[in-house]
Amino acid sequence: xxxxxxxxxxxxxxxxxxxxxxxxxxxxxxxxxxxxxxxxxxxxxxxxxxxxxxxxxxxxxxxxxxxxxxxxxxxxxxxxxxxxxxxxxxxxxxxxxxxxxxxxxxxxxxxxxxxxxxxxxxxxxxxxxxxxxxxxxxxxxxxxxxxxxxxxxxxxxxxxxxxxxxxxxxxxxxxxxxxxxxxxxxxxxxxxxxxxxxxxxxxxxxxxxxxxxxxxxxxxxxxxxxxxxxxxxxxxxxxxxxxxxxxxxxxxxxxxxxxxxxxxxxxxxxxxxxxxxxxxxxxxxxxxxxxxxxxxxxxxxxxxxxxxxxxxxxxxxxxxxxxxxxxxxxxxxxxxxxxxxxxxxxxxxxxxxxxxxxxxxxxxxxxxxxxxxxxxxxxxxxxx
Numbered sequence: 001x002x003x004x005x006x007x008x009x010x011x012x013x014x015x016x017x018x019x020x021x022x023x024x025x026x027x028x029x030x031x032x033x034x035x036x037x038x039x040x041x042x043x044x045x046x047x048x049x050x051x052x053x054x055x056x057x058x059x060x061x062x063x064x065x066x067x068x069x070x071x072x073x074x075x076x077x078x079x080x081x082x083x084x085x086x087x088x089x090x091x092x093x094x095x096x097x098x099x100x101x102x103x104x105x106x107x108x109x110x111x112x113x114x115x116x117x118x119x120x121x122x123x124x125x126x127x128x129x130x131x132x133x134x135x136x137x138x139x140x141x142x143x144x145x146x147x148x149x150x151x152x153x154x155x156x157x158x159x160x161x162x163x164x165x166x167x168x169x170x171x172x173x174x175x176x177x178x179x180x181x182x183x184x185x186x187x188x189x190x191x192x193x194x195x196x197x198x199x200x201x202x203x204x205x206x207x208x209x210x211x212x213x214x215x216x217x218x219x220x221x222x223x224x225x226x227x228x229x230x231x232x233x234x235x236x237x238x239x240x241x242x243x244x245x246x247x248x249x250x251x252x253x254x255x256x257x258x259x260x261x262x263x264x265x266x267x268x269x270x271x272x273x274x275x276x277x278x279x280x281x282x283x284x285x286x287x288x289x290x291x292x293x294x295x296x297x298x299x300x301x302x303x304x305x306x307x308x309x310x311x312x313x314x315x316x317x318x319x320x321x322x323x324x325x326x327x328x329x330x331x332x333x334x335x336x337x338x339x340x341x342x343x344x345x346x347x348x349x350x351x352x353x354x355x356x357x358x359x360x361x362x363x364x365x366x367x368x369x370x371x372x373x374x375x376x377x378x379x380x381x382x383x384x
Contacts, residue, residue: 001041001042001121001122001124001126001176001258001259001260002038002039002040002041002042002256002257002258002259003040003041003042003043003044003178003216003218003256003257003258003259004031004034004035004038004040004042004043004044004254004255004256004257005043005044005046005180005216005218005235005237005254005255005256005257006031006043006044006045006046006237006240006254006255007045007046007047007048007082007182007218007219007220007221007236007237007238007239008046008047008048008082008220008221008222008223008237008238008239008240008243009024009028009045009048009049009050009063009239009240010048010050010051010084010239010241010243011024011028011049011050011051011055011059011062011063012024012050012051012052012055012056012058012059013051013243015243015244015278015299015325016325016326017364017365017367017368018299018325020241020275020276021058021059021062023241023274023275023276024062024241024275025062026274026275027240027241027252027272027274027275028062028066028240029066029069029274030240030272030273030274031043031240031254031272032066032069032070032073032075034254034256034270035070035073035075036073036075038256038270040075040256041075041076041119041121041122042075042076042077042078042119042121042126042128043070043075043076043077043078044078044080044128044178044180044218045077045078045079045080045220046080046082046180046181046182046218046219046220046221046237047080047081047082047083047084047085047132047133047181047182047220047221048082048083048084048085048182048220048221049063049079049082049084049085049090050063050084050085050086050089051084052084053084053085053086053089054086054089055089064093067079067097067100067102068100070101070102071100071101071102074101075101076101076102076103076119076121077101077102077103078103078105078117078119078128078130078180079102079103079104079105080105080130080131080132080180080181080182080220081104081105081106081107081132081133081182082132082133082182082220082221083133083135083182083221085106085132085133086106087106087107087132088106089106090104090105090106091104091106091107094106103117105117105130105132106132107132108131108132108134108142108145108146108163109145110145110146111129111166111167111169111170114130115129115130115131115167116128116129116130116167116170117130124176124260124261125174125175125176125261126175126176126177126178126259127170127171127172127175127176127177127178128178128179128180129164129167129168129170129171129177129178129179129180129211129214130167130179130180130181131160131163131164131167131179131180131181131182131183132181132182133182133183133221134156134159134160134163134183136156136203139156139159142163146163146166155202156202156203157186157202157203157204157205157206157209158209160183160205161205161206161209161210164179164181164205164209164210164211165209165210165211167179168211168213168214171211171213171214173261173262174261174262175261176215176259176260176261177213177214177215177261178214178215178216178217178218178259179210179211179214179216179217179218180217180218180219180220181217181218181219181220182219182220182221183203183205183219183221184203184204184205184221184222185204185205185206185207185210185219185222185228185234185236186204186205186206186207187204187206187207187228188222188226188228188236189222189224189226190222190223190224191222191223191224191243191244191246191247191250192244192246207228207229207234210234215233215259215263215264215265216233216235216257216259216265216267217233217234217235218235218237218255218257219234219235219236219237220236220237221236222236222238223238223239223243223247223250224236224238224247224250225237225238225250225251225252225253225255225269226238233257233264233265233267235255235267237253237254237255238250238252238253239252240252240254240272240274240275241272241274241275242275242276242277242278244278245278245280245301245326247278248277248278248279248280248301251271252271252272252275253269253270253271253272254269254270254272255267255268255269255270256268256269256270276297276298276299276323277298277299278298278299278300278301279295279298279299279300279301280300280301280302280303281295281300281301281302281303282302282303282304282305282330283302283303283304283305284304284305284306285304285306285310285313285316285317288302288304288316288317288320288321289320291321292320292321295321295323297323298323299323299325300321300323300324300325300326301324301325301326301327301328302317302321302324302326302327302328303328303329303330304317304327304328304329304330305330305332306329306330306331306332307331307332308331309329309331310329313327313329314327314363315363318363348372348373348376349369349372349373349376352364352369352372353369356368
């Protein structure tokens with residue numbers, strides 16, 4: 001049986017105010033094309049399908065269209081909830097998707113309640129244990145639900161590993177055995193684009209604690225494609241696009257996995273080509289015009305070397321390089337410290353704009369300022 005492992009689509013995520021829905025649509029179409037050409041039986045989508053708990057209608061349309069295309073191609077999809085996904089939003093589609101071969105698992109569940117999916121194709125039977133992201137504040141309730149008679153641990157990571165082993169109890173010698181989960185494995189390399197709170201040491205599950213009876217472990221959560229040694233084949237497929245400048249230079253990919261009961265997995269990484277690349281360029285201001293001919297369609301972080309602070313630098317660079325999303329100054333000489341301006345009469349929007357200009361060295365787009373104003377008014381009204 002053949003599987004395609006992908007994760008961390010983060011549909012709806014922009015970059016410095018730029019929408020990337022067109023790129024996200026292109027890369028999901030590329031993944032579908034790879035699945036078709038490779039005669040894949042089932043896609044393992046290991047969490048963080050969306051960027052936000054409340055995605056836009058456009059983001060939801062893109063995901064639903066992609067899943068419908070897989071269903072039309074008779075390719076099953078197993079979707080595991082990630083820390084960016086709203087469980088109730090995914091759960092609302094569960095009954096609709098299952099007859100089409102779209103298996104959504106938004107929250108942890110016992111094996112008999114959907115925590116293990118039995119999938120048959122090509123005369124083979126696969127047991128796929130699924131563990132969505134386990135929220136720390138719900139771990140006690142999930143422990144009791146998984147097995148109220150079992151002995152549980154104080155550490156979050158030890159409990160998550162125990163849940164994986166419990167689900168793997170359904171594996172058999174005559175079945176294909178897979179674990180797919182959204183978690184942070186100890187020793188894996190982050191990109192800096194993941195939420196820092198969810199890649200901290202207390203969340204790190206040791207690979208050796210994961211079930212060795214799994215022929216393949218398909219993970220989501222970290223954005224860099226990588227394999228971890230643990231006595232079994234454990235992979236992060238990574239995000240299909242470079243999501244921020246911490247991921248620049250990464251070759252994005254999906255993983256094709258061929259499996260037969262009782263045999264080791266045969267694994268191949270397939271590079272993805274859709275979407276813009278992210279680049280960081282460093283130059284003096286007079287060299288910026290020449291860079292325009294070198295950077296193609298890439299999104300840019302531009303570091304400008306100057307002797308003194310240059311007023312309006314971000315605007316000047318963006319006029320020359322329209323794809324520059326972030327501009328930083330690298331000042332060679334120490335400047336005299338100017339007294340801080342009197343901000344007492346500034347409006348909240350003006351303060352926010354100043355913060356973005358100074359801390360991010362970029363010009364906030366009008367839609368960002370409008371959204372800030374809406375959130376500010378909403379917060380003030382809720383505060384009474």
